[in-house]
Amino acid sequence: MPHAKVITRPVNPQARAALEQAGTSPLLARLFAARNVLSADELGDSLSALLPHGQLKGCAEAAQRLADAVQNHENILIIADYDADGATACTVALKGLRGMGAAADFFVPNRFEHGYGLTPELADIARTRGAQLILTVDNGISSREGVARARELGMDVVVTDHHVAGRYVPDCIIVNPNQQGCAFPSKNLAGVGVIFYVLTALRAELRGRGHFSGSLREPNLAELLDLVALGTVADVVPLDRNNRILVSQGLKRMRAGKMCCGIKALFEAARRDPRKAQPFDMGFGLGPRLNAAGRLDDMTVGIACLLAENDETAQQLAAKLNSLNQARQEIEQGMLADVLADFPAALPAEQMTLCAYRADFHQGVTGIVAGRLKERFYRPTFVFAPAGGGEVRGSGRSLAGLHLRDVVDTIAKRCPDLISRFGGHAMAAGLSMREDGLAEFERAFEQVVRETADESLLAQTYLTDGSLDAADLTLPCARELAQPVWGQGFPPPSFADEFGVSRQQRLGGDKQHVKAWLHKDGGEYEAMFWRCETDLPARVRVVYRPTVNEWRGNEELQLYAEYWEAA
Known part of the structure; x- marks a missing residue:
């Protein structure tokens, strides 16, 4: 296997x-200090320590407009x-608004029929559904034409989003921490x-208006935090x-x-124990099952699962999501096998990018x-798939150090009639373009990346926490180590050490996994090497994470190897 760069995170000694x-254990103090935690105050998770909503640009205006809609019994349509x-x-949004007495419903666009965001077509649909106020969630910052169409039809729009805005933003109330001028x-x-x-902010506004009285009690919004946690982890935003x-x-x-029936049912479908819930469960167990609905079918079934008010309904919907996820995995494995059949085992060293397309690929x-x-x-x-109408849609994934959306932006400027729509961020981007433009895009992609980054981009780097005693x-x-909330931007600890290999065995039907017993300083440790196709030498240098392995009701230490090389 090719050698990677293994780097140790610097540790701030004063913070450590x-x-x-302040009482943090020496090991955790070292790990937190390497992740820019400067004091123990930053480790608390009290809700009172959340940043105040008053600092979020547009939040007060959105609360006022929504409060008017609630009190005037306007029909609010959420576009998700x-x-x-x-x-x-x-x-x-739906649970929170209804809990405050709003007349609210939702519509989620279909990936294959409606495209992304609040389009003019969706504004027309909202009008036929009797909407008086449109509220977007997780989209809308690029929906200039859709907002204009909604206003033309007599509807107000409040956009709530977190994606980075382009040059033009819609003419409406916007709440987005990444909009210009938001502090x-x-x-x-x-x-x-x-x-x-x-x-x-809406609850505070309605409270100030004396809205909560008599039969309408003020809702406890903390009851929604299971959903907030799931969406935050599944979207891989920095923690x-x-x-x-x-x-x-x-x-x-x-x-x-104390979670909603839908999340409980998703834990059951993923065969994970909510009593031991970790971000990993949400990112790799629950999130993919929800995403499968939007990728292959219609996210309405996913939202219905999360809204379910009893276990039986939630379990039926979670079972459907589970089936969709299994179908998604089969499609993915088939597409991956087709692509790998077309490529050599290793790419030429000078090739900096990769593009793949087949006419039978699934765009979801x-x-x-x-x-x-x-x-x-x-x-x-x-990777591109047909989108109909002479177009293909592509999704891209990047490496650390290359801003993929900026690369696509450069290609769009150089080839002005190639790309019809695009969006994304540093590590992922999506676009639609002419079907006959694939070769042109492939050339431009390689050229722009070559100009933007040097070959060091292609040297895989593992940032570790050094040696572990x-x-x-x-x-x-x-x-x-399993207790803190690790995730994107606050990565779980990994360590790098040399070990001797005392014995090993091949696992799995394809014999691609190795379980090995490693020894260091008089101790012996069981370790798992996934997707390892060669036998290990007598001494190895390993990047690994110590994990708690549960087996037949027992817990044992197991090292999870992320990378290895001969020592």
Whole structure:
């Protein structure tokens, strides 16, 4: 296997000392100090420590307009995105608004029929459904024409979104931490986080108007935090301190059994224990099942699952989501096999990008396949599928250090009649373009990346927390490492050490996994090497994570190998 760069995170010694002095264990103090935590105050997860909604530009105006709609019994239609963030955001909006006495309903566009965001066509649909106010969640910042059409039809629009705005934004009330002029300190809220903030502002506005009295009690918005946590983790936004509070509070509700029926049913479908809920469960168990609805079918079924008011209904809908996810996995594996059949085992060293297209590809799964190819070949990758009307749609995945949306923006400027629509961020982007323009795009993609980045981009890098003493290679230590909320932007700890290999065995029907027993400083440790096709030498250098392996009701320490090389 090719050698990667293994780098140790620098540790702020003053922060480390301050954390230890405040009672944090030496190991966690070292890990937190390497992740820019400067004091123990930043480790608390109290809701009172959340950034105030008053700092979020447009939030007060949105609360006032929504409060008017609530009190005037206007019909509010929520327009959601069709991913897990959009589904949780829609559910949070609907539950929150109805809990405050609003007349609210939702519509989620179909990926294949309506495209993305509030389009003019969706504005027409909203009007036929009697909407007086449109509320977007997790979309809308690029919907200039759709908002204009809605206003032409006599509807007001409030946009809540977190995606980066283009040059032009819609003419309406906008709540988005990433819009120009917004001083909100956290730019990392997911769409579900933004609408949760809007609801807190709306509740305060209605409280000030004396709205909650008699039979209408003020809703406890903390009851929505299981959904906020799921959408935040599933959308892979950076877990800064504000997001860690939201996720931590949601996890506490799940572990205590205080989650909605839909999330409970998704845990059951994913065969995971909510009493031990971790961000990993949401990112790799619950999130993909929700996303499968938007990828293959219609996210309405996902939202219906999250809105279910009893276990039986939730379980039926979660079973359908589970079936969709299995179908998604089969489609993905078939597409991946087709692509790999067309490519050599290794790409030429000078080739910096990868593009794939076949006429039978499924556009709902292109992003996942692009991610798999990126991992395998370690190249920025786009995968395209037919979209009808002489167009193809592509999803791309990038490497750290290359801003993919900016690359597509450059291609669109150089080839002005090639790309019809695009969007995205640093690590992922999507676009629609002419079907006969694939070769032109492939050339332009390679050229722009070559100009933007050097070949060091293609050297896989593992950022680790250095060596771990044998005294810390224990089951209690692995349990301690499992407690904090790790995730995007606040990565779980990984370590790099040399070990001797005492014995090993091949696992799985394809014999592609290795279980090995490693030894260091007198201790022996079981380790798993996934997708490992060669036998290990007598000594290895390993990048690994200590994990708690549960087996037949017992817990044991197991090292999860992320990378290895001969020592």
